[in-house]
Amino acid sequence: MKITFRGDYALKAVLDLALHYGDELVTIHDMAQRIDAPVKFLEQILLDLKKGGFIESRRGKVGGFLLSKPPYNVTVGDVVRFIDGSIEPIACVKDKYVSCKDVYKCVFRKIWQDVYEATSNVIDNVTFGQLAIKAGAAEHALEYSI
Amino acid sequence: MKITFRGDYALKAVLDLALHYGDELVTIHDMAQRIDAPVKFLEQILLDLKKGGFIESRRGKVGGFLLSKPPYNVTVGDVVRFIDGSIEPIACVKDKYVSCKDVYKCVFRKIWQDVYEATSNVIDNVTFGQLAIKAGAAEHALEYSI
DNA sequence: ATATACTCTACTATGTTAATAGAGTTTATA
């Protein structure tokens, strides 16, 4: 699995919306400032996330973005897979284990499968609800540390 | 972690040498045929592996390549890290956990660390000695299955 | 001598990434 800047921004964007879940809408401009992303690049990513059903938007003067689903129903794995594509270390894990004529391929397949499963096990078991709590706690800690 | 063709070929090359450990030298030509790699591309990769201390070579008429160390002393992780570089999902895992002013970064760091460790745990615990036995067994199985 | 096999450097086509640019659409509100 390789996380690109695009994926990184997408994750931060969803976390930002999770932190504002239930509040007012979040504008691209405000979000870009908080997560330190180029506005026009973030635009594209938010549009993608919208197509993926992760977020919704309202246009016009008081427009902005919001999460489509409660933060506890979205995992890091959902976002990563959608934005950055397959998390397999090499494109062969899902191949069927048929005859396996190529001994050299065959031998490594189990390794890639193990890596894939170990990775999934991490990213599919963290929701943005959990992350929002951590981030909220961290923000809180910062307020008092100044 | 993302395995490139380069990395894939390198792993197969080392496995091929592991399968011939103690026998005669292996030529690029023969190896390329067995692991299904372009000869000239494989050349470069073998030269890299040599620079990395994984393999040795003999030039001239009866030249070829051989493993520098016993197959049980080389892991998949060793080769992958050397050829394809860092196995981190994103370049931040090794950053020190100092003040963590950026809450958004901070929250995801532990996830990438977990993925990194889970991945290491797989690839650093498989040696080419183990793989050679599996591949040998598979080749043997094939002989009898025809 | 010479054939065989490794060595080294340079080049290239293709694709991906990380943006940037700009015109267009929607909507609240003064």
Place this chain on the structure above:
DNA sequence: TATAAACTCTATTAACATAGTAGAGTATAT
């Protein structure tokens, strides 16, 4: 109803990585 604020959509680009290809050079057994 004009307008500012905010989302929408398509195109373009610079830089870099990947997966090779090409070719000249060096070493060595016979």
